[in-house]
Amino acid sequence: MTNLLEQGAAWLDQQRSRHLTRTVTYLRTGDSVDLPATIGQTTFEQADEYGVLHRTESRDYLITAADLVLAGKQDLPRAGDRIRETDGDQIFLYEVMAPGGEPPWRYSDAYRRSLRIHTKFIGMERGT
Numbered sequence: 001m002t003n004l005l006e007q008g009a010a011w012l013d014q015q016r017s018r019h020l021t022r023t024v025t026y027l028r029t030g031d032s033v034d035l036p037a038t039i040g041q042t043t044f045e046q047a048d049e050y051g052v053l054h055r056t057e058s059r060d061y062l063i064t065a066a067d068l069v070l071a072g073k074q075d076l077p078r079a080g081d082r083i084r085e086t087d088g089d090q091i092f093l094y095e096v097m098a099p100g101g102e103p104p105w106r107y108s109d110a111y112r113r114s115l116r117i118h119t120k121f122i123g124m125e126r127g128t
Helices: 004-019
Strands: 023-030 031-047 054-062 084-087 091-094 105-107 114-125
Touching: 004 031, 004 054, 031 114, 084 114
Parallel strands: none
Antiparallel strands: 023 031, 023 084, 031 054, 054 114, 084 091, 091 114, 105 114
16 A cells, blocks of 8 residues: 555656656667656766866656556666657757766656656757
């Protein structure tokens, strides 16, 4: 039986998915799935060998973990996967990655219902 906080987290994830998303396509070598994603960002800070602090910003996609189904099974993001986002007649392509040895994704809630996937813009695709 779930507790009240877990029920609340599930409700919030449902509301986010219903009202704060756009459809994106998650791609992995021959497999793809269209899923609702909330757009976000994360700023990473990393010092180089000279002590200079470098900031890198990733475009993040928050998704419901159960929606990431590839090759017929629920899966987790992997570095190198791609996300295709269409905005009007433009198609943007992002690669799942994070700088400086950081993991390319993390759970976004205590109950592992939603994922925050870190990406980097890698190019545009032609529309059909």
